[in-house]
Amino acid sequence: METFGAALSEVVERLTTANVFCGHGYESIHDEAVALVLGAARLPPEQTRDLLADPFPERAVARLSELLRGRCEERVPLAYLLGEAWLAGLCFNCDDRALVPRSPIAQVLVEGCRPWWRPQVAPRTVVDLCCGGGSLGIIAAHVFTSSVVLLSDIDQRALSLAHENIQRCAPNGRVHCIMADLLTPLAPKSIDLILANPPYVSTIEMHQLPPEYRYEPYGALQADEEGVALAVDLLRDATRVLSDNGLLILEVGESVEALERRLPKVPFTWIDLPSGGAGVAAVSAQELRDWSAAGDL
Numbered sequence: 001m002e003t004f005g006a007a008l009s010e011v012v013e014r015l016t017t018a019n020v021f022c023g024h025g026y027e028s029i030h031d032e033a034v035a036l037v038l039g040a041a042r043l044p045p046e047q048t049r050d051l052l053a054d055p056f057p058e059r060a061v062a063r064l065s066e067l068l069r070g071r072c073e074e075r076v077p078l079a080y081l082l083g084e085a086w087l088a089g090l091c092f093n094c095d096d097r098a099l100v101p102r103s104p105i106a107q108v109l110v111e112g113c114r115p116w117w118r119p120q121v122a123p124r125t126v127v128d129l130c131c132g133g134g135s136l137g138i139i140a141a142h143v144f145t146s147s148v149v150l151l152s153d154i155d156q157r158a159l160s161l162a163h164e165n166i167q168r169c170a171p172n173g174r175v176h177c178i179m180a181d182l183l184t185p186l187a188p189k190s191i192d193l194i195l196a197n198p199p200y201v202s203t204i205e206m207h208q209l210p211p212e213y214r215y216e217p218y219g220a221l222q223a224d225e226e227g228v229a230l231a232v233d234l235l236r237d238a239t240r241v242l243s244d245n246g247l248l249i250l251e252v253g254e255s256v257e258a259l260e261r262r263l264p265k266v267p268f269t270w271i272d273l274p275s276g277g278a279g280v281a282a283v284s285a286q287e288l289r290d291w292s293a294a295g296d297l
Contacts, residue, residue: 005052007037007064018072021210024100025078025085027276032078036071039082040064075211088139093164097157098132099220103197104277105249109139113193116269116282117247122146123192124243129182129234130154130198132220134162138170140195147193149175154182155219182230183237192243196234197251200279202227202258227255228262232297235263235283239292242285253279265296 011033026032038045041060070076077100079085085094087101088110094100117123122144128137131151141149149170151162159177166175178185183194201209201221213221223230231252238248252259256270256279268281291297 002055003052004037004041004054004056007040007056008033008052011036011064011068014068014072018075020071020075021212023102023210024212025087025102035082036067036078037064039078040067045086076215077212080215085135087135088142090135090139090142090169092133092135092138093161093168094133095161096215096217097161098155099216101133101135103136103251104273104275104280105136105195105197105251106139107273107275107277108249108271108280108282109136109143109195112143113247113249113282116249116284117193118245123247124148125150125191126193126195127152127183127186127191129194129196130220130230131162132158132197134165134170134175134177136195136197137162138165138175140193141171141175144193145171147174151175151177152180153177154179155217158217158220182234183241186241188240189243189246191241192246194234194238194242194246194248194250196231196248198230198234199223200227200231200252200255202255205254223255226258226262228252228259231255231259232262235266235288236292236297238283239285239288239297242288244285246285248281248283248285248288250281250283251279252281255279263296265294266291 015029022032040063041057067081070081079094079100084091085101088106092101126140126147127150129152131153134151137149137151153159163177200223203225206222271280
């Protein structure tokens with residue numbers, strides 16, 4: 001393991017042999033191997049290929065071995081081993097108090113939620129619902145530079161991590177934590193943009209998940225038997241909370257068909273996600289009001 005290139009080759013082989021699951025922020029074994037090698041050497045992700053020929057630091061050899069053991073033998077997600085995770089160009093504190101940041105809603109935010117949000121006017125108030133470590137809300141605060149953002153979760157441990165991430169990478173004074181059960185404490189028409197990534201994994205899917213998922217908070221993953229009960233409750237209450245021109249961005253992952261079965265008359269708009277991911281819908285406040293008035297919700 002004389003160079004970074006040699007270290008990378010060895011790590012790719014180890015991860016491949018261990019058949020690790022790359023579903024926590026990395027799309028391939030190679031991508032995860034790069035992050036692992038750089039993490040062991042405590043280097044940022046912005047590197048050129050010239051680094052491959054550089055000597056791998058002796059001080060990093062023991063840390064690389066420790067990380068590989070945790071990843072390959074114990075199957076701990078790499079973000080938990082490193083204590084941080086990158087999403088939309090921001091680096092967040094990451095541990096088992098919340099899910100590893102990876103929501104495809106981040107793609108929608110980076111594009112300013114266009115075309116669903118009118119680009120000439122920033123949302124006054126944004127809520128990141130079931131926020132976990134707060135990554136989506138903090139990304140929103142960077143995209144919408146005048147918005148006030150609420151990071152909302154029912155789990156105090158998750159909110160403690162979200163608070164750390166506010167200190168680490170949120171714009172000063174515009175991002176706040178609140179403990180809440182979905183939208184219950186929010187005033188009528190008080191929110192312009194809701195970002196919602198509630199638990200949506202069905203009971204059957206929970207038993208089929210790779211071992212890496214057992215390190216994440218169980219309650220942040222599993223919903224009801226079909227996986228959509230919380231999403232349905234949220235859609236119904238969002239009608240009350242959203243402002244007249246408000247918008248809901250909702251993620252339900254692989255539970256799309258279950259949600260459509262539960263609400264068969266609701267014509268959801270599912271967003272195309274070129275960078276990967278599935279099951280993200282954009283729903284306007286007017287659509288919610290129309291569906292509710294028609295008895296569809």
